[in-house]
Amino acid sequence: MVRLKDLSEAEQAHLLTKNDPPLGPSAWNRLNQNINTLRFALITTAGLHFRDDLAFEFADATFRPIAGDENADDLVMSHSSVNFDKSGFAEDVNLVFPIERFRELRDAGKIGSLADIHYSFMGAGLEPAAYEANAVQVAGMLKQDKVDAVFLTPV
Amino acid sequence: MTTGISLIRENTASMQPPRALWVSFPLGRPLGKPGDPAFQHRVISAALDLLNRNDGPVLEDYQEDAPQIEIEHAPACPVTFAKKTSDIEGWTEALRAEVEALKPWHDLGRRRKKGRTLVGLSSLSVMDNALKFADLLENNELPVTELKWFKAALEDTKVFYLEAITAQPGAYEHTYIEQIFWSETLMGKAMLALHERFSDDDGLSAFARIMAPRSAVSGAKKRT
Numbered sequence: 001m002v003r004l005k006d007l008s009e010a011e012q013a014h015l016l017t018k019n020d021p022p023l024g025p026s027a028w029n030r031l032n033q034n035i036n037t038l039r040f041a042l043i044t045t046a047g048l049h050f051r052d053d054l055a056f057e058f059a060d061a062t063f064r065p066i067a068g069d070e071n072a073d074d075l076v077m078s079h080s081s082v083n084f085d086k087s088g089f090a091e092d093v094n095l096v097f098p099i100e101r102f103r104e105l106r107d108a109g110k111i112g113s114l115a116d117i118h119y120s121f122m123g124a125g126l127e128p129a130a131y132e133a134n135a136v137q138v139a140g141m142l143k144q145d146k147v148d149a150v151f152l153t154p155v
Numbered sequence: 156m157t158t159g160i161s162l163i164r165e166n167t168a169s170m171q172p173p174r175a176l177w178v179s180f181p182l183g184r185p186l187g188k189p190g191d192p193a194f195q196h197r198v199i200s201a202a203l204d205l206l207n208r209n210d211g212p213v214l215e216d217y218q219e220d221a222p223q224i225e226i227e228h229a230p231a232c233p234v235t236f237a238k239k240t241s242d243i244e245g246w247t248e249a250l251r252a253e254v255e256a257l258k259p260w261h262d263l264g265r266r267r268k269k270g271r272t273l274v275g276l277s278s279l280s281v282m283d284n285a286l287k288f289a290d291l292l293e294n295n296e297l298p299v300t301e302l303k304w305f306k307a308a309l310e311d312t313k314v315f316y317l318e319a320i321t322a323q324p325g326a327y328e329h330t331y332i333e334q335i336f337w338s339e340t341l342m343g344k345a346m347l348a349l350h351e352r353f354s355d356d357d358g359l360s361a362f363a364r365i366m367a368p369r370s371a372v373s374g375a376k377k378r379t
Contacts, residue, residue: 015163073269085333087317
């Protein structure tokens with residue numbers, strides 16, 4: 001297991017520099033329907049993309065679309081940070097991008113449906129505000145895809 | 156609306172996203188355990204449950220830890236990396252021999268995973284990238300005009316090694332894999348040598364951060 005207090009002092013200090021104030025006013029939407037009716041998209045900051053997509057740069061606020069009907073086993077990772085484990089993702093894409101688990105939830109009727117397109121950002125080297133314009137763009141595309149809820153995974 | 160996973164509780168508490176499930180899993184493993192759909196479903200279910208809360212922001216602690224993997228129960232590393240840096244007569248032949256020794260294991264691991272590999276960010280082969288690293292070291296140069304190639308080559312090389320080291324089926328302790336790469340392989344030593352050169356260059360020192368983890372750099376300093 002990993003808790004901040006279990007890491008070295010240097011590692012703790014580095015990670016605590018990532019504490020930031022909330023971005024803008026708090027946003028809260030109360031759910032007024034059953035989860036089994038919701039349309040879900042996955043968004044990760046793991047720097048995932050297909051091999052023939054542009055890799056993420058050293059510091060990069062752009063995103064890569066991941067079509068829901070493509071084979072997620074073909075995803076690769078060009079995240080700039082070297083301070084996290086990649087062996088788990090190499091073994092199982094669902095550890096970071098749980099698309100197969102969400103397909104199982106859909107097929108079991110536990111969620112309504114899955115988005116046509118999911119998204120990956122690369123969370124390293126930039127302050128959160130640098131991502132705002134691209135995040136707004138993704139939000140617009142999620143609306144267009146009639147997505148109700150997003151499941152977020154860091155790395 | 157959103158829900159999701161938090162890996163660093165303190166970061167999430169400060170930024171206050173609407174709903175987050177903090178998990179005690181290692182960085183890089185937000186769903187906890189590779190190849191275990193039941194474990195992953197339990198994590199997802201706990202995060203989805205947060206959607207039913209009436210008020211937020213919600214930051215809840217997930218109670219299940221990822222299972223500990225005892226190193227003695229993990230499959231042994233298939234290649235012995237015995238050579239010390241001081242025994243190396245030339246980086247080119249040393250790195251060539253190491254990559255050649257790992258290639259059959261990488262092939263085996265790739266077949267076990269039905270063709271899946273993370274290698275392929277670079278347009279060059281793993282061997283060609285290794286030989287370019289050797290050139291840089293032997294000629295005391297830095298790839299100033301080829302940083303895009305260098306980033307992709309670093310990534311490809313590291314995942315080639317970890318995929319070869321974990322070629323056999325079984326559960327691996329990720330810090331043990333990192334330890335093998337950074338303290339036993341010649342490629343790890345080559346990358347640390349390049350890292351030192353990048354760190355010493357005012358214009359490229361920021362790039363050094365994406366070459367080697369802080370733990371490997373401090374470990375290497377302790378060994379010298």
